[in-house]
Amino acid sequence: MSTGNNVRIKYLSQDEAIAIDQELFTTYAFSVDQLMELAGLSCAQAIYSLYEKGEVLVIAGPGNNGGDGLVCARHLKLFGFSPIILYPKPSKSELMTRLVTQTKFMGIPYVEEIPSDLSKFSLIVDGIFGFSFRPPIREPFGLILRKLAQSNIPIFSIDIPSGWDVEKGPPAADEVPCLKPDALISLTAPKQCAKFFEGRAHILGGRFVPGELAKKYELQLPEYKGSDGILNLSDS
Amino acid sequence: MSTGNNVRIKYLSQDEAIAIDQELFTTYAFSVDQLMELAGLSCAQAIYSLYEKGEVLVIAGPGNNGGDGLVCARHLKLFGFSPIILYPKPSKSELMTRLVTQTKFMGIPYVEEIPSDLSKFSLIVDGIFGFSFRPPIREPFGLILRKLAQSNIPIFSIDIPSGWDVEKGPPAADEVPCLKPDALISLTAPKQCAKFFEGRAHILGGRFVPGELAKKYELQLPEYKGSDGILNLSDS
Numbered sequence: 001m002s003t004g005n006n007v008r009i010k011y012l013s014q015d016e017a018i019a020i021d022q023e024l025f026t027t028y029a030f031s032v033d034q035l036m037e038l039a040g041l042s043c044a045q046a047i048y049s050l051y052e053k054g055e056v057l058v059i060a061g062p063g064n065n066g067g068d069g070l071v072c073a074r075h076l077k078l079f080g081f082s083p084i085i086l087y088p089k090p091s092k093s094e095l096m097t098r099l100v101t102q103t104k105f106m107g108i109p110y111v112e113e114i115p116s117d118l119s120k121f122s123l124i125v126d127g128i129f130g131f132s133f134r135p136p137i138r139e140p141f142g143l144i145l146r147k148l149a150q151s152n153i154p155i156f157s158i159d160i161p162s163g164w165d166v167e168k169g170p171p172a173a174d175e176v177p178c179l180k181p182d183a184l185i186s187l188t189a190p191k192q193c194a195k196f197f198e199g200r201a202h203i204l205g206g207r208f209v210p211g212e213l214a215k216k217y218e219l220q221l222p223e224y225k226g227s228d229g230i231l232n233l234s235d236s
Numbered sequence: 237m238s239t240g241n242n243v244r245i246k247y248l249s250q251d252e253a254i255a256i257d258q259e260l261f262t263t264y265a266f267s268v269d270q271l272m273e274l275a276g277l278s279c280a281q282a283i284y285s286l287y288e289k290g291e292v293l294v295i296a297g298p299g300n301n302g303g304d305g306l307v308c309a310r311h312l313k314l315f316g317f318s319p320i321i322l323y324p325k326p327s328k329s330e331l332m333t334r335l336v337t338q339t340k341f342m343g344i345p346y347v348e349e350i351p352s353d354l355s356k357f358s359l360i361v362d363g364i365f366g367f368s369f370r371p372p373i374r375e376p377f378g379l380i381l382r383k384l385a386q387s388n389i390p391i392f393s394i395d396i397p398s399g400w401d402v403e404k405g406p407p408a409a410d411e412v413p414c415l416k417p418d419a420l421i422s423l424t425a426p427k428q429c430a431k432f433f434e435g436r437a438h439i440l441g442g443r444f445v446p447g448e449l450a451k452k453y454e455l456q457l458p459e460y461k462g463s464d465g466i467l468n469l470s471d472s
Contacts, residue, residue, distance in 0.1 A: 029337035033269035041274070048463040078443060079463050101265035106446045207314060210342045227284040227315050 008220045009233070011192045014166040017131040020188060020209075020217055028210060032095055035208055036064065039187045040071020042205030042229045043158055044079060046185050047072070047123065049230065050201055051154070053080050054122030057115070059144060060087040061128040061162070062096075068158050068187070069127020070099040077106055084121075085110045088140050114144045124148060124155045126179065128162035131191050137163060137176055149177035157181040160193060169196030185230070189219045204231040244456045245469070247428045250402040253367040256424060256445075256453055264446060268331055271444060272300065275423045276307020278441030278465045279394055280315060282421050283308070283359065285466065286437055287390070289316050290358030293351070295380060296323040297364040297398070298332075304394050304423070305363020306335040313342055320357075321346045324376050350380045360384060360391045362417065364398035367427050373399060373412055385413035393417040396429060405432030421466070425455045440467040 012020070024030045047056070058073040060066030066087065073083040085108055090100065104110070118124070126148070128141055137145065145163045148155060155161075161179045164170055169192075170178045182199045187206035194202060204222070207229050214221055224231050248256070260266045283292070294309040296302030302323065309319040321344055326336065340346070354360070362384070364377055373381065381399045384391060391397075397415045400406055405428075406414045418435045423442035430438060440458070443465050450457055460467050 028341050029334040031267075031269045031331075031334065033267045034273045037270045037273045038277070045463045075463075078460075095267075098265040098267065105264050105448070107448065212341070212343065224314075227281045227311075 009190065009222060010217070010219050011190050011195055012131075012217075013192060014131060016217060017166070017188075017191055020213065021131075023213060024208075028213070030208070032064065032067070035206070036067050036071055036095070038208050038229070039206045040068045041075050042187070042207065043068060043072035043125070043156075043185055044075035046183065046201075046203040046205055046230045047076060047081070047125070047156055048079050049232070050156070050183055051123050053082075055082045055084060055120055056123045056125060057118065057121045058083050058085050058125040059114075059128055060085060061130075061141065062089040062091045063130060063132065065130030065158055065160070066091070066127050067096055067099055068130075069125055070096070070103055072125060072127065072158070073108055074099075074103050074106060077108055083108050086114060086144075088113065088144075113140065114147050118147070118151045118153050121153050124151070124153050126155050126157040126162050126181065130159050131166050133160060133162070133166060135176075142176065145179065146177040149179055154182035155179055156183045156185070158185055159187045160191060161197070164193045164196070167192040169193040189221060200234070202233045204233055205229060245426065245458060246453070246455050247426050247431055248453075249428060250367060252453060253402070253424075253427055256449065257367075259449060264449070266444070268300065268303075271442070272303050272307055272331070274444050274465070275442045276304045277311050278423070278443065279304060279308035279361070279392075279421055280311035282419065282437075282439040282441055282466045283312060283317070283361070283392055284315050285468070286392070286419055287359050289318075291318045291320060291356055292359045292361060293354070293357045294319050294321050294361040295350075295364055296321060297366075297377065298325040298327045299366060299368065301363050301366030301394055301396070302327070303332055303335055304366075305361055306332070306339055308361060308363065308394070309344055310335075310339050310342060313344055319344050322350060322380075324349065324380075349376065350383050354383070354387045354389050357389050360387070360389050362391050362393040362398050362415065366395050367402050369396060369398070369402060378412065381415065382413040385415055390418035391415055392419045392421070394421055395423045396427060397433070400429045400432070403428040405429040425457060436470065438469045440469055441465060
């Protein structure tokens with residue numbers, strides 16, 4: 001992966017990612033609603049910058065990574081894409097419940113299980129597991145990951161390619177199915193597994209990190225251009 | 237004001253604006269956190285598109301218009317501007333309190349009253365009153381508006397030029413001081429007073445209106461370009 005002039009950007013350990021997240025919600029008093037909205041918007045902006053409009057299968061896990069996916073689906077719809085959502089293990093949290101209402105009322109269809117034929121989709125958005133993921137993978141997500149790993153449809157992974165170790169990257173060949181995403185968006189800052197990303201575009205998104213927090217964790221974030229919400233780290 | 241190819245765009249009455257707002261929060265289950273984040277972000281994007289970086293005085297009223305202003309200030313800081321906030325009547329609401337914490341921890345200074353000399357500011361952001369405003373104007377906002385009306389610093393008004401009637405526009409000459417903003421951003425859709433705007437740029441922002449809601453209220457919104465969060469209605 002080329003990181004261009006951003007060679008010093010820091011790749012976070014799982015514990016660092018969790019600590020930064022906590023600090024944003026405590027010291028800085030952000031709400032999950034606020035940051036998830038900005039994160040999901042940047043995912044949709046990245047997808048707009050990389051792919052033609054078409055039918056997009058957005059797969060949402062039960063946690064905040066899935067929430068980013070649901071927000072992303074909502075903005076994709078406003079950008080002229082045709083998202084379809086697979087959200088097999090709905091969370092009972094108030095925020096996630098509202099995200100479902102928002103997307104359903106915006107006319108975004110839901111499917112109950114992974115379609116056997118994925119060929120009608122131009123893109124799959126992987127919002128299954130995020131930076132707090134630890135194995136084992138529970139069903140139906142094992143089945144879904146096997147299906148995605150066998151497919152040729154490009155995959156856009158949010159923050160972590162699902163099934164990868166947050167620090168050590170792709171699973172060993174004899175373990176779980178290995179996703180090879182076409183694009184990866186790192187929210188806030190890349191996690192260590194992003195070093196193993198070999199796809200077409202590594203994007204930085206989630207432009208909400210206060211300068212002092214970036215300094216404290218020595219994030220060495222490259223500068224976003226203008227008022228952009230995303231930065232393509234693969235552009236050297 | 238030129239509305240270019242958007243001549244059919246609807247200008248909302250106060251009651252319609254309030255009804256649409258309510259429907260977003262009830263039927264569509266959006267949180268104020270979510271929509272204020274997108275609204276404030278679009279304000280900052282509009283300012284970035286129109287003005288050079290510099291010291292910007294952001295004046296926030298006690299309601300949601302002020303909240304949009306605080307979110308705008310936060311994004312302006314990330315975009316390289318130097319915002320300074322005047323928020324004379326702080327709300328006790330949990331969201332507004334958190335917005336203050338976020339901006340303060342991001343190193344944005346607050347001032348207690350309107351500076352007597354405004355000449356160091358390159359721009360003033362008017363986030364004082366929004367679409368639910370009804371007279372009379374209480375102090376210190378009367379004083380602030382008089383000061384702004386006398387100044388030559390360009391004013392960027394959020395949703396409503398403060399002191400204007402939401403439907404009938406600028407106050408009569410012998411009433412309250414009349415702001416003449418250089419730019420106006422209409423969030424969601426323009427309110428009727430925007431017909432009287434004679435400044436340089438009328439921007440549409442707050443790109444989150446579900447298609448069905450736009451249809452129900454016959455908003456006739458022009459199409460945003462690509463993944464943009466703002467649209468300059470003054471560009472014909």
